[in-house]
Amino acid sequence: MKSSKSLIAAIVLATASLGAGVAKAQVIVTPDQALDLVGTSAFFGDAFDVNLRGNTFSENFTFSVTGIPANLDAIVSSISRTAATGLDITGLGLFSSTGRQVALGSSQSTGAIDIWTVTSDNLALGSYYLQVSGNLVSNTSGAFGGAMMLAPVPEPGAYGMMLAGLGVVGYIGLRRRKQK
Template sequence: MKKTKSLVAAFVFATASLGSGVALAQADISQPPEALTLLDGSGFFGDSFAMDNMGDTFSDHFTFSVTELPHNIDAIISSISSSASTGLDITGLSVYSEAGTLIANGTSLMTGMNDVWTLSTDNLALGNYYLQVSGAMVSDTSGSFGGAVMLVPVPEPETYGMMLAGLGLVGWMARRRQKTAA
């Protein structure tokens, strides 16, 4: 029984030692949340990281608001390095509500020397949101990423109704003119 306790104690100590080593090797180098500056619904965002951060991770937030009509959002980000083993690696692009509820995940189009991610989602309701860009530094060189976002208002259902009514009226008038000409 004493050997079992000693073995368990040794295992716990070894696990704790390994866990603390991993915690020291990686740091969170995320920047504080930053408000997106949107001009007519579009804007640019990004971040740069200093040298000597190999293995560190980041999860940067870029905040924005939908204040009038529901909006569709489209975003793209990229990072460029001299090789796949330098700079940073983007591991995610997502949009969240202010409360932290995931709305949509982006899609990786390219990884390696060039990382490219896109995100597209429809009908964001009125409220506050943030884009989250996640990644890790893969070397001790500096790295950066940049992106663009576009918010496009979604027409209200009444707009579609008016458009359909107008098309119906134009069709009716064209048919009436055909009958008159015949």
Template structure:
């Protein structure tokens, strides 16, 4: 080692650049959807006050279109502890916005919900964004529910069956 001061300076610069990557990196997680529902969340280390985060939770809609409802929340002893959620949205895999969530509660406890109807077959993700409120660390958790949308043929068969029942009842009444 010819110049240990240069090596030390390089290590300090590399460490500082890695420390600032917290705010710009988006963590991507695969949602394990079981029987049309799943849970998700993230935990963040202490000493990150003011840092922002953006997490993606990827899922697939297969076979038939689905309606989606999701909720996410975080809790702290006060509004200045833990983290603040600033968004919950549904996106297509290419990044285009499908549905924006709404905040239903802020402060020591943050709660966000999002709903969308008739998601077509394909890849989607839930985007959760926020900012660390204090140096205590923090976490958020949520749940998502996907409900299959009946195909139009299902309604046609239902109406046809009801019509057939009505016809049979009318015919029996005429025979007596």
């Protein structure tokens, strides 16, 4: 009887210790942030508190293309003393409001200074979001910041006018050359 009580106690202790194993990383969830466009440009970013080492984040920054289609250029960066402190940006992407990936960003620099960029041409009218993802690599605080700009897509008529203008300039130059 005594050995069966010991066996039961050992099983209970072993079962309880399974749940107390390794602490798992948390995903830091924040609500989507609407970008405050100044004209067609905006700044965005976020900061994280201390003691969050091992946690990951994925931040969405929403905006809309209105009026005419646009080209997008965006950059995001973070800086720290070393690659082992602060945070590490692991992704930057552009998505439609339905979650469809429109463009995937690329890393320009990694380590103590992380820099990511993303570009997309001919964005149709509608709602989009930039998504910045990464992880916190130390218990110090960390932050990232970025900027984006929308530029109107030139209409085909603008290219025709530009070519016509170049033709006129070329004709004038040719005419002056013949007069000399």
